[in-house]
Amino acid sequence: MKIATWNINGVKARIDTVLDWLKETTPDIACLQEIKSIDESFPREAFEDLGYNVETHGQKGFNGVALLSKTPFDEVIRRLPGDDGDEQARYIEGIVPLPNTARTVRVGCLYLPNGNPVSSEKFTYKLSWMERLQKRAMENLAGEEVFLLLGDYNVIPDPIDAKNPENWVEDALFQPESRQAFRSLANLGFTEALRATTDGADVYTFWDYQAGAWQKNNGIRIDHILMSPQATDLFKDCGIDKHVRGWEKPSDHVPVWVNLAT
DNA sequence: ATGCCGGGTGGAACCCGA
Numbered sequence: 001m002k003i004a005t006w007n008i009n010g011v012k013a014r015i016d017t018v019l020d021w022l023k024e025t026t027p028d029i030a031c032l033q034e035i036k037s038i039d040e041s042f043p044r045e046a047f048e049d050l051g052y053n054v055e056t057h058g059q060k061g062f063n064g065v066a067l068l069s070k071t072p073f074d075e076v077i078r079r080l081p082g083d084d085g086d087e088q089a090r091y092i093e094g095i096v097p098l099p100n101t102a103r104t105v106r107v108g109c110l111y112l113p114n115g116n117p118v119s120s121e122k123f124t125y126k127l128s129w130m131e132r133l134q135k136r137a138m139e140n141l142a143g144e145e146v147f148l149l150l151g152d153y154n155v156i157p158d159p160i161d162a163k164n165p166e167n168w169v170e171d172a173l174f175q176p177e178s179r180q181a182f183r184s185l186a187n188l189g190f191t192e193a194l195r196a197t198t199d200g201a202d203v204y205t206f207w208d209y210q211a212g213a214w215q216k217n218n219g220i221r222i223d224h225i226l227m228s229p230q231a232t233d234l235f236k237d238c239g240i241d242k243h244v245r246g247w248e249k250p251s252d253h254v255p256v257w258v259n260l261a262t
Numbered sequence: 263a264t265g266c267c268g269g270g271t272g273g274a275a276c277c278c279g280a
Contacts, residue, residue: 013269062278116279208267209268220280
């Protein structure tokens with residue numbers, strides 16, 4: 001079973017690119033971030049035509065997340081608990097049957113706040129959002145399910161995860177508080193899929209549109225997949241669809257995926 | 263380089279992203 005995540009940077013601008021990617025890589029479940037669309041405008045038929053069930057949690061203009069699954073959802077949860085009054089659409093969670101078993105897989109799709117500039121309320125919002133994510137993750141881990149948290153974390157975990165880490169020391173993505181919160185989350189008992197397969201450098205998921213970042217491979221690794229112990233028991237491999245960044249009209253992020261043995 | 267590009271809104275110029 002293949003489960004993927006991708007910050008597509010606008011579903012209207014990216015629809016053809018996303019459909020091409022789905023046809024090429026055929027994930028069973030796809031988590032999309034930054035759909036930048038209200039639910040009513042999301043082009044769900046285009047995805048249904050490829051055999052996907054579609055669940056969205058959108059808002060006008062910014063943010064917005066979506067779940068695609070070849071198998072119908074048993075349950076869908078929008079928003080993180082404890083974010084009453086938070087109008088930003090950044091989290092959607094779905095449960096689908098695990099193929100060839102009587103079990104299910106729970107998938108949390110997240111678009112974590114950027115948090116810049118660090119001196120602003122945007123950074124405290126980022127950290128409080130991470131606290132709410134941590135609580136939700138603890139609840140789900142207690143269920144001892146096959147559970148994955150995938151998405152755009154907007155956190156560079158370690159210096160090796162940036163081409164030029166010195167350029168990010170003032171940035172919210174690389175602040176000690178951001179990295180500590182990501183470590184605390186992972187240390188609840190998750191396995192980070194990419195780092196379970198390689199400790200190598202030059203493994204990125206984002207390249208800025210500006211200043212020739214892609215051409216210079218000036219990237220950062222900020223899109224991550226965390227797996228519960230029960231998911232890790234099924235883990236086969238993890239990859240990054242780097243070639244998609246070279247397509248026409250690309251997102252600035254590329255897809256990350258895992259294969260589970262099912 | 264706290265916006266060089268790109269998407270969104272709204273219908274020009276400005277907000278937002280990382």
